[in-house]
Amino acid sequence: MTYAIEGNTGRWTVVVGLEVHAQVVSESKLFSGASACYGGEPNDQVSLVDAAFPGLLPVINAHCVEQAVRTGLGLRARINRHSVFARKNYFYADLPQGYQISQFDKPIVGEGHLVLDMPDGSSRTVGIERLHLEQDAGKSIHDQVPGASLIDLNRAGIALMEIVSHPDLRAPDEAGAYLRKLRSILRYLGTCDGNMEEGSLRCDVNVSVRREGEEGLRTRCEIKNVNSVRFVMQAIEVEARRQVEVWESGGEVLQETRLFDPSRGETRSMRSKEHAHDYRYFPDPDLLPLELDEEFISKVRATLPELPDEKKERFIADYGLTPYDASVLVVDQANADFFEEVAKDRDGKLAANWVINNLFGALSKAGLSLAESPVTSGALGRLLDLMTSDVINGRIAKDVFEIMMETGAEAEAIVEERGLRQVTDTGAIEAAIDEVIAANPDKVEEVRSGKDKLLGWFVGQVMKGTGGKANPAVVNDLLRKKILG
Amino acid sequence: MTVLTDLTLVEARDGLAKGDFTAVELTEAHIRAMEASRALGAYITETPEQALEQARQSDARRATGTVGLMEGLPVALKDLFCTKGVRTTAASRMLENFVPPYDSTVGRNLARAGAVTLGKTNLDEFAMGSSNRTSFFGPAVNPWKRTGDDAALAPGGSSGGSAAAVAGRIALAATGTDTGGSIRQPAAFCGIVGLKPTYGRCSRRGIIAFASSLDQAGPMTRSVKDAALMLSAMAGHDPLDSTSAPVEVPNFENALTGDIRGLRVGVPREYRADGLDPEVSALWDRGVEMLRDAGAEVVEVSLPHTDHALATYYILSSAEASSNLARYDGVRYGLRVEGKTLDEMYSRTRGAGFGPEVQRRILIGTYALSAGFYDAYYLKAQRVRRLITRDFLEAFGSVDVLLTPTTPTPAFALDEEPTDPLTLYLNDVFTVPTSLAGLPALSMPAGLSGQGLPLGLQLVGRHFQEETLLNAALVLERACAFSGAPMFAGKEV
Numbered sequence: 001m002t003y004a005i006e007g008n009t010g011r012w013t014v015v016v017g018l019e020v021h022a023q024v025v026s027e028s029k030l031f032s033g034a035s036a037c038y039g040g041e042p043n044d045q046v047s048l049v050d051a052a053f054p055g056l057l058p059v060i061n062a063h064c065v066e067q068a069v070r071t072g073l074g075l076r077a078r079i080n081r082h083s084v085f086a087r088k089n090y091f092y093a094d095l096p097q098g099y100q101i102s103q104f105d106k107p108i109v110g111e112g113h114l115v116l117d118m119p120d121g122s123s124r125t126v127g128i129e130r131l132h133l134e135q136d137a138g139k140s141i142h143d144q145v146p147g148a149s150l151i152d153l154n155r156a157g158i159a160l161m162e163i164v165s166h167p168d169l170r171a172p173d174e175a176g177a178y179l180r181k182l183r184s185i186l187r188y189l190g191t192c193d194g195n196m197e198e199g200s201l202r203c204d205v206n207v208s209v210r211r212e213g214e215e216g217l218r219t220r221c222e223i224k225n226v227n228s229v230r231f232v233m234q235a236i237e238v239e240a241r242r243q244v245e246v247w248e249s250g251g252e253v254l255q256e257t258r259l260f261d262p263s264r265g266e267t268r269s270m271r272s273k274e275h276a277h278d279y280r281y282f283p284d285p286d287l288l289p290l291e292l293d294e295e296f297i298s299k300v301r302a303t304l305p306e307l308p309d310e311k312k313e314r315f316i317a318d319y320g321l322t323p324y325d326a327s328v329l330v331v332d333q334a335n336a337d338f339f340e341e342v343a344k345d346r347d348g349k350l351a352a353n354w355v356i357n358n359l360f361g362a363l364s365k366a367g368l369s370l371a372e373s374p375v376t377s378g379a380l381g382r383l384l385d386l387m388t389s390d391v392i393n394g395r396i397a398k399d400v401f402e403i404m405m406e407t408g409a410e411a412e413a414i415v416e417e418r419g420l421r422q423v424t425d426t427g428a429i430e431a432a433i434d435e436v437i438a439a440n441p442d443k444v445e446e447v448r449s450g451k452d453k454l455l456g457w458f459v460g461q462v463m464k465g466t467g468g469k470a471n472p473a474v475v476n477d478l479l480r481k482k483i484l485g
Numbered sequence: 486m487t488v489l490t491d492l493t494l495v496e497a498r499d500g501l502a503k504g505d506f507t508a509v510e511l512t513e514a515h516i517r518a519m520e521a522s523r524a525l526g527a528y529i530t531e532t533p534e535q536a537l538e539q540a541r542q543s544d545a546r547r548a549t550g551t552v553g554l555m556e557g558l559p560v561a562l563k564d565l566f567c568t569k570g571v572r573t574t575a576a577s578r579m580l581e582n583f584v585p586p587y588d589s590t591v592g593r594n595l596a597r598a599g600a601v602t603l604g605k606t607n608l609d610e611f612a613m614g615s616s617n618r619t620s621f622f623g624p625a626v627n628p629w630k631r632t633g634d635d636a637a638l639a640p641g642g643s644s645g646g647s648a649a650a651v652a653g654r655i656a657l658a659a660t661g662t663d664t665g666g667s668i669r670q671p672a673a674f675c676g677i678v679g680l681k682p683t684y685g686r687c688s689r690r691g692i693i694a695f696a697s698s699l700d701q702a703g704p705m706t707r708s709v710k711d712a713a714l715m716l717s718a719m720a721g722h723d724p725l726d727s728t729s730a731p732v733e734v735p736n737f738e739n740a741l742t743g744d745i746r747g748l749r750v751g752v753p754r755e756y757r758a759d760g761l762d763p764e765v766s767a768l769w770d771r772g773v774e775m776l777r778d779a780g781a782e783v784v785e786v787s788l789p790h791t792d793h794a795l796a797t798y799y800i801l802s803s804a805e806a807s808s809n810l811a812r813y814d815g816v817r818y819g820l821r822v823e824g825k826t827l828d829e830m831y832s833r834t835r836g837a838g839f840g841p842e843v844q845r846r847i848l849i850g851t852y853a854l855s856a857g858f859y860d861a862y863y864l865k866a867q868r869v870r871r872l873i874t875r876d877f878l879e880a881f882g883s884v885d886v887l888l889t890p891t892t893p894t895p896a897f898a899l900d901e902e903p904t905d906p907l908t909l910y911l912n913d914v915f916t917v918p919t920s921l922a923g924l925p926a927l928s929m930p931a932g933l934s935g936q937g938l939p940l941g942l943q944l945v946g947r948h949f950q951e952e953t954l955l956n957a958a959l960v961l962e963r964a965c966a967f968s969g970a971p972m973f974a975g976k977e978v
Binding site for chain 2: 051052055058060099278281287
């Protein structure tokens with residue numbers, strides 16, 4: 001089903017491209033030795049280079065270059081052996097140099113792609129146009145001192161990767177899936193922590209609409225700095241609706257920068273035309289072109305981890321998982337590792353089922369992260385072992401798991417302590433069955449006269465009588481024999 | 486009695502070594518000369534106390550046997566070199582009270598070599614100019630005068646204060662910076678030696694930027710040997726300047742053999758333009774003869790794109806300047822003129838802080854980079870720059886150095902300065918092409934004009950072959966036997 005907006009004059013589809021600014025994981029800034037850590041007192045992490053003191057010069061941080069190459073390789077993208085830093089000139093109080101050092105026509109990374117995992121288990125490939133390195137600006141604070149603005153340059157000069165997608169996205173949930181997938185890859189690579197709340201991953205959204213079946217693109221608007229996956233999806237929805245209304249009322253969508261206001265659920269224009277910037281890009285004469293050799297690129301390539309897509313394929317092939325379960329497990333490397341520890345020498349499907357449905361469910365209910373889980377992968381694995389070796393049945397296992405979550409105790413200890421071992425002793429089960437049959441002669445008659453479904457009721461009663469510990473298969477067998485002969 | 490301020494760097498170094506005088510005595514002599522010569526306007530900021538303290542420390546070091554290349558030698562720094570704790574103005578109102586918390590790498594190299602710093606010399610505002618007239622603090626004055634004429638002459642620019650100080654005997658030597666001729670033209674006007682090294686030879690860190698791809702620091706001295714000595718102390722790779730070249734620094738003084746037999750000297754045909762001052766032309770011919778007499782082979786060469794150099798230079802240098810000077814916005818340091826809005830603060834600050842020439846270049850540069858004009862101006866200028874560089878590299882296929890005049894005319898009077906900026910820019914016609922090509926070039930006094938003013942000849946060398954350049958200059962220096970001294974020359978009171 002394609003996403004579409006029902007207008008007054010017909011159906012409209014949406015075209016979306018994303019520009020993601022990802023803060024590079026690095027000790028120091030892109031062109032200075034100042035700390036690039038989050039937080040700190042205002043203006044505590046600022047070198048004289050960051051503050052653009054006269055005569056001081058930028059020097060490229062080699063680690064940031066490696067991180068960009070690593071990310072490019074992770075996005076299956078072309079690494080440009082020759083790239084150039086350029087100055088993007090504009091005046092703003094929190095931009096000390098009066099220009100941002102960025103990359104313009106020669107970025108470090110060229111065309112790549114990313115595979116979306118949709119909830120129905122299907123996949124879709126989205127093109128990446130480029131990735132380039134650039135400096136972040138500082139922060140202006142306008143509301144602390146009346147009549148004055150305060151400037152915090154801690155962020156000024158921190159390395160960002162701008163990752164630009166092709167306008168290949170066709171629905172809000174595809175944009176959401178793109179962002180989640182990109183974040184997952186960046187985290188696997190260790191090149192960006194993906195933390196949207198702290199601003200280490202920020203997103204500009206380009207949106208346009210067109211009539212269903214229409215070729216070509218209409219004017220797009222850019223929604224700046226949207227800071228959560230949910231807001232990105234909402235922003236696309238409301239902006240697309242706004243544009244449809246503009247077109248349908250005979251107006252024209254203007255190419256402009258807009259801001260998403262989540263509290264009002266609307267976008268609004270940010271910059272008037274008079275302030276349209278001419279950035280006067282030109283190659284930064286303080287920096288030499290960046291030349292990378294094949295050996296360096298190969299070295300980085302050799303240290304790449306297994307990435308989500310490969311891991312997903314392997315989980316499907318090796319553990320027999322469904323594409324959907326596999327894609328859920330590989331989003332986060334820690335989740336995937338946890339699953340593999342549980343699944344080792346066990347039934348992969350069973351392990352996936354327990355990790356996804358029971359463990360993740362319980363953790364999210366308790367508001368805990370995987371790292372904080374009271375149940376370790378080893379403990380969960382041993383619980384599954386008790387089940388597969390018929391020491392306990394599935395129902396009891398769920399109870400045991402709940403106790404494990406609460407107490408952190410081992411499954412076996414819980415089973416022993418509470419006497420939850422499965423009853424397979426037919427004598428004990430038969431006694432329980434006889435009791436139920438004796439108490440319900442009319443129901444027995446009904447079953448015998450063909451009401452098979454009532455058999456399930458009997459199973460339930462017997463299980464109750466045995467405190468849930470009876471082996472359900474044995475109960476079933478014996479009941480059939482006793483009632484139906 | 487030896488007048489200490491008349492010594493060359495090398496003579497003073499040797500005198501200190503022999504114990505003829507101390508660094509303190511040498512420095513005191515210069516401080517007295519500095520006080521007596523304030524009419525020259527050579528210094529923006531004098532630092533006599535700091536100089537004496539440095540001299541005392543130098544004498545103490547010498548007593549323990551530690552002697553750097555420039556040990557105890559009092560020099561001046563162009564006020565474009567940042568100095569820790571000493572205000573650094575770029576001769577601009579914008580930085581009138583700016584005190585950097587750091588030293589330039591070149592300044593630090595000199596200090597490590599034992600040099601004593603007398604103060605900060607005058608210049609054209611942000612190094613933009615060829616006369617010193619654009620200095621916010623008023624121009625430095627050329628210590629030379631025409632015979633029988635009292636008119637104050639321009640020392641040239643932008644390193645005019647350094648040239649006036651060295652020629653006027655109020656510093657043994659000084660640093661300059663050269664973007665399109667800012668060391669060589671004032672050296673020629675003031676009758677001293679000025680060396681612009683290969684781009685990348687000296688670190689640009691801590692030197693206030695004009696045009697990053699062209700700016701290069703170099704020595705301004707009273708002899709070729711002095712230039713060699715001082716360059717050895719200034720140069721060196723600096724990891725904090727990405728455009729600084731990771732090449733070895735030879736001891737340039739040791740390369741001065743005085744033997745240029747077999748050296749091939751090129752004379753570029755295109756530099757003999759119509760309207761070249763006949764005196765300048767004749768001096769050039771004499772220079773050619775002197776080198777030939779010393780055993781050099783002289784060859785005519787062609788640099789076909791010379792005509793486009795000035796336009797190319799003014800587009801590229803202004804484009805870079807427009808961006809380099811964006812940081813002077815009144816927000817963090819330097820002048821701030823408040824306004825009701827941020828934009829108003831910017832325009833008031835920059836309107837008041839920058840003089841007309843700086844504003845003109847920012848406008849030219851902004852225009853050259855703006856959408857719709859970038860290809861026609863900036864990009865085309867970049868292409869022409871490559872062609873000009875290729876011209877030189879081809880010429881250097883058949884010759885080792887080039888010999889040209891430094892300037893089309895001798896120094897002009899400060900009040901005769903052409904008001905049309907285009908005519909003024911013509912002053913740089915012989916110096917700009919080598920800057921665009923990043924080549925090392927040296928200007929040296931080679932004779933006097935009919936009016937008694939010094940005239941300079943320029944030698945241009947291959948990239949990183951300052952040694953060849955200096956050696957040829959030494960030969961020329963000996964042959965010229967330039968002995969003129971300016972009227973106003975650091976008379977001790």
